Amino acid sequence: xxxxxPLLEVTGLRKSFRVARNKAGRNRLTAxxxxxxxxGRGETLGLVGESGCGKSTLAxxxxxxxxxxxxTVRYDGVDPFALKGKELLAWRRRVQMxxxxxxxxxxxxxxxxxxIGEPWRTHRDLVPDPRKREARxxxxxxxxxxxxxxxxxxxNEFSGGQRQxxxxxRALALEPDLIVCDEPVSALDLSVQAQVLNxxxxxxxxxxxxxxxxxxxxxxxxxVADRVSVMYLGKIIEHGPTEDVFDRPxxxxxxxxxxxxxxxxxxxxxxxxxxxxxSGELPSPLDPPSGCRFRxxxxxxxxRCATESPDPYxxxxxAPDRHEGRCHYPLSxxxxxx
Numbered sequence: 001x002x003x004x005x006p007l008l009e010v011t012g013l014r015k016s017f018r019v020a021r022n023k024a025g026r027n028r029l030t031a032x033x034x035x036x037x038x039x040g041r042g043e044t045l046g047l048v049g050e051s052g053c054g055k056s057t058l059a060x061x062x063x064x065x066x067x068x069x070x071x072t073v074r075y076d077g078v079d080p081f082a083l084k085g086k087e088l089l090a091w092r093r094r095v096q097m098x099x100x101x102x103x104x105x106x107x108x109x110x111x112x113x114x115x116i117g118e119p120w121r122t123h124r125d126l127v128p129d130p131r132k133r134e135a136r137x138x139x140x141x142x143x144x145x146x147x148x149x150x151x152x153x154x155x156n157e158f159s160g161g162q163r164q165x166x167x168x169x170r171a172l173a174l175e176p177d178l179i180v181c182d183e184p185v186s187a188l189d190l191s192v193q194a195q196v197l198n199x200x201x202x203x204x205x206x207x208x209x210x211x212x213x214x215x216x217x218x219x220x221x222x223x224v225a226d227r228v229s230v231m232y233l234g235k236i237i238e239h240g241p242t243e244d245v246f247d248r249p250x251x252x253x254x255x256x257x258x259x260x261x262x263x264x265x266x267x268x269x270x271x272x273x274x275x276x277x278x279s280g281e282l283p284s285p286l287d288p289p290s291g292c293r294f295r296x297x298x299x300x301x302x303x304r305c306a307t308e309s310p311d312p313y314x315x316x317x318x319a320p321d322r323h324e325g326r327c328h329y330p331l332s333x334x335x336x337x338x
Contacts, residue, residue, distance in 0.1 A: 005077050007177055007210050008062070010037035013071035015057055019286070029285045031057040032068070033234040041177070042204060044211040046225030046242065048218060048257065050282055053231040055214045059180050062212065063095055075177070093123055096171040100183035102163035106155040112166050113137045113151035119173045126174060140169040145199060161192035168199065172207070180212045185220060197224055218261040222246055227321075230254045233285060233293045240323030250313060250325025252276075253294045292328065300329050 013035040021027040031054045039045045047055050060066040061073065064080055072079055080091050099105035106115055116137050120127050127133045138148040144165040155163055164184065171179050181200070185193040201224065203209060215221050221228060221242070228245045230238040230253065238251040249255040256276040278297045283289055289296050295305040305328055314324040325331075 006038050007041045007043075007076065008037065008039040008212075009072075009074045009077075010035060010062075011072050011074075012036065013058070013061065013073065014069045015061060015066060016069055026286050030234050030288065031285065032061070033288075035071070035231075035234070035236055037229060037236070039178070039210055039212065041210055042208045043226045044204065044213055044224050046221035046228040047212060047214045047231065048216070048221055048228060049231035051216075052282065052285065054234040054285075055231055056182065058231075059097070059182055059212065059214060062178075062180055063097060064092070089123070093119075093126070093174040094177045095180065096174060096176040096178075097180045097182065098164070098167050098171050098184045101187050102160055102167050103155060105167055106163060108155050111152050111154055112141070112146070112158075112169075115155075115166055116140055116169045116173055119170065123174055136173075140172060143172065143203070144169045145195075159192070160188050161195055164188065164196055165199065168196075168203070172203070172209075176209060178210045178212065180214070182214045183216070184213075186215065186217065193220070200224065218246075218257065230257065233283065233288050235293060235326070237294065237327070238325040240325075241321055244323045248323075248331075250323065250330040251294070251327045252298050252300060252331065254325065255331055292326075302329070304328055 013032050014030070015032040016028045016030045019027055019029045035054070035058060037045065047058070049055055057066065061068050067081060073081065075091070075094060078091070080088070083091055110118070113134070117127075117133050120133060127136050134151075137151055141148055141150055146162060146165055146169070150158070150162075155166070158166065184200075185196050188196060197220065200211065204211065211224070213221065213224055225242045227240060228238075228242050229236045230245065230251065232253050238245060238249060238254045245254060246258055249258055256278050259274065259276040276299075279299075280297045283293070283296055289306070291307050292298070292301070292305040292310050295301040298305070308328065310326045310328045312324040312326055313330045314322045
């Protein structure tokens, strides 16, 4: 039995930017270097890594805000970068975004109804009747847990969590297949974070929408993601089912990330294994290390790591559920701290 066509499939994606020359004379910053991704319908893919690893650049390419230098992006087998005119406009409905800052992403001079209905100005055929638009705005407000009476209020009249709900309603207005969530709860209080995350999970169950969920907060990613991709200096160095990646990482960098995440035992006390402390700073994307890019900070690096780029090492099921890590000396199968 053949595998179903994934909603999103990214293969060999590369993207670089021209910047000021550094001391070595290099002026190309490589933000993405051979990225592969796969996402099914109704799934959530968590994307984690340090600042500057390429997560936001990848999101911009997925939204067609940036064109890749190499590689392909396919939605249901279709390359959106090859589309033009009405076909491209129709495709843009299918991928939307929820931004990190719910206040900065909303026009302070527009009401909630105007903000939610703004996408229909471009995609007029979706809700052509103005009276139906008002009814649809009320439906979307109810869908995200706001009242119909909130339609005529302005962003400054809402709390941070309510503003993010408006942002989610606006993203849903075009009935997308995929929503890219770029740190959607990092600007919110902890109690409000839980409410928004539960809302996203409920919407996924009801609507079948897929998420690419970008976050620095590993506890949040573990809560929402079906699978996780770990990025380091423009490369995905580990990918697999969430529980496998968190509990049995293959790559030393992933193990260090997981060891730094706070964990609670059933009695409420801090738990988890020993903290893995990395030495050195994150190398510059202008001049990444040869071979394995993590070798300059890795406690088990050997001569081979400086000369050979590691191939994926995997365990478990076949793609897309296979757990893979790009490391010459992958970690054991025992959980962290065992």
